[in-house]
Amino acid sequence: MKHLWDIHFLLLSLLYLLGAVTSQVNPGVCRYPLGMSGGQIQDEDISASSQWSESTAARYGRLDFEEGDGAWCPEITVEPDSLKEFLQIDLRSLHFITLVGTQGRHAGGMGNEFAQMYKIKYSRDGSRWISWRNRQAKQVIEGNRNAYDIVLKDLEPPIIARFVRFMPVTDHSMNVCMRVELYGCEWLDGLVSYNAPVGEQMTLPAYPVYLNDSVYDGAVIYSMTEGLGQLTDGVCGLDDFTLSHVYNVWPGYDYVGWNNESFPSGYVEIMFEFDRIRNFTTMKVHCNNMFSRHVKAFRQVVCYFRSDSDWEATPLSFSPVVDEKNPSARFVTVNLANHMASAIKCQFYFADSWMLFSEITFQSDTAMYNTTLSPPKTGLPPTQPEDDPTHKVDDSNTRILIGCLVAIIFILVAIIVIILWRQVWQKMLEKASRRMLDDELTASLSIQSETFGYNHNHNHSSTTGEQESNSTYERIFPLGPDYQEPSRLICKLPEFAQSSEEPASSSTAASKSTTATAAQDGVPHYAEADIVNLQGVTGSNTYAIPALTMDLLSGKDVAVEEFPRKLLTFKEKLGEGQFGEVHLCEAEGMQEFMNKEFLFDITEDQPVLVAVKMLRSDANKNARNDFLKEIKIMSRLKDPNIIRLLAVCIYSDPLCMITEYMENGDLNQFLSRHEPEGQLALLSNAPTVSFSNLCYMATQIASGMKYLSSLNFVHRDLATRNCLVGKNYTIKIADFGMSRNLYSGDYYRIQGRAVLPIRWMSWESILLGKFTTASDVWAYGVTVWEILNFCKEQPYSQLTDEQVIENTGEFFRDQKRQIYLPQPVLCPDSLYKIMLSCWRRNTKERPSFQEIHKALQEMEP
């Protein structure tokens, strides 16, 4: 898996280098944390106007981090109207930034400084700084109300920049500290500015339509220079340009438009400047075509290219068909025929009295030979070798092509060498670790009670290592998959510590690499969660379990026994995944091997049916490690609604987990085969499930989740596909990971980097990577929705994956534009109310599993 990931990553990097990954930015989806909290932004790229002390330096201004004294704090008190202090982030390349997050200094309760308001400045070249203002020209952004809660703000319009400054603003003299994050994605268009004539005003009989570029961030005098604005804000205009209701702004807002009469030449000239020389494939111009108002897309465009100081003599010309039938706004694609350029000047010819553009995007293959090209005209400081030219270019296509091929071959050879080298290394590691792992397991899982005493430090260091390297979510959502809202934890964890049999030892807390300042006073900090991969043979899911729970789980009183493999008789294959298979087996004499409190409803010497999860014998070290961890955790989960581990075979390969067999398979398939009771089912003779049994199943899931949440165990992938059905509608929660083909459509491959069950995920899990019991509650609401629809429809089936993510943004904004899953036909209002409460924006307002369970018990007919 790791190799595949590496190859994937390298290929992506390769594609990226070649510039093949070009796209028009979608502001609804482009909302990834850019690396303050995840660490991808290096300390040296975070600077500040001043610092209070070494321990409140700029590098401590990372959102959700508690290192140093807990935040960046400027040297002096911030005075009203003095905009001297700032925290600056250098993203190293241009980014499209859609969202910002801020937090104050909490420092485990020691700090209470935060910025109530702030402004943002940004720069693309490090020298010209622009003040961000919203669409109503307001610069001040409302910040934090306390020192711990993260406050997120949408940037509308978004920013295209490399450098961003956060500038605290106060209304009275006060101490301010900040932690921040930027969210967005790389700006692959590479456009740093466009220069164009100022947009004009159209006078309609009823009202004027302002077609100026109201968010242009360059100079606007007679023309617009050196800036970006509405043509690059990712928002396409409506078909009817007189309606602009999207941001409660004036008619014509979405468009920049010009009147033919103001241009005797018959064309509007726009010049585009780029970050470096690029190989352009296409330009897409989003044009209005409302011919009833004398607006049409352009009839011809003539483009000139400049790769060094001179413009190429021969321009490129393209004449789209003038459309007088369809009034829809549309993207007109212009083939730029692989011209190499760092600037393009296009003359757009009027086809009617008016020409209105809302977006212009460029698709380019990043020039591979930037090292031999002339410097970018835009003056971005050179940070990469390609920005540091030494030679002059020969732009003959053949040379470039040969050069590209040589580079590709070189990179492919490098990839192969790296992979081979890693494989050899991995093999060596595996050999060495195998013995260690076996020893550890023999020690930890043997029934001799004295061997159950876990070495906490060992346990933690291994799981912490896992957190750094193996958490799928963490790679994409660097805020940390185990994040829990600090405000909630402040009161929760001490209670937990008191009730736990074995309070976390200070050495345990101290041993964590992710641990921040908080454990000093013995009160565990939320960042102390260990990520445990319950990566069964069929999947690769990742669970978050707080360290304390790990300790609790590793108590001396629980374990499973080694089962003699020869007493298992294979019956059939139940499932298959990346790391192995699940078999239905008969187990002889299983009773003897099981914990006494677990009683089968069969007689002593009868063989019992069990599900045997087997790890492929050639599985790598990580998979093996995860399998063993899953055993550790599962052996200690004891609840009637959680799938139960009965015994293991770990003395020899292949490693096996023996779990109870649930004869009706997973709940999704089970319900898909059934129909609601009623006329229709009678006619079709289909098997039915009564409403009361549906409720019974939903109640059992709530009960299982109540148990998991009492251990602070976050499931992260609760869905009908991960619940098993036994006799008489009994339900047990399991987790099969994400690799079963049958359900691949339920997982979204995010930026090609990881798979996520987005249709079951809360807004904060998708946008911030926050996985908590509250996000499990959200998923529970979706699971109940599936149940009441008999799993006949995927949640939000009418939305594409991208639209689901956009809808998540609406949940975040909470301006009543979010789409909720509809009330299923069978679902009474009372139950739908519970589902809606699971999808409340504020995590604290969602019910607990205890409350849900109680409400459902009371509701059951």
Ligand code: ADE
């Ligand atoms: N498929 C995977 N695990 C199973 C189990 N425990 N029971 C039934 N089917 C399964």
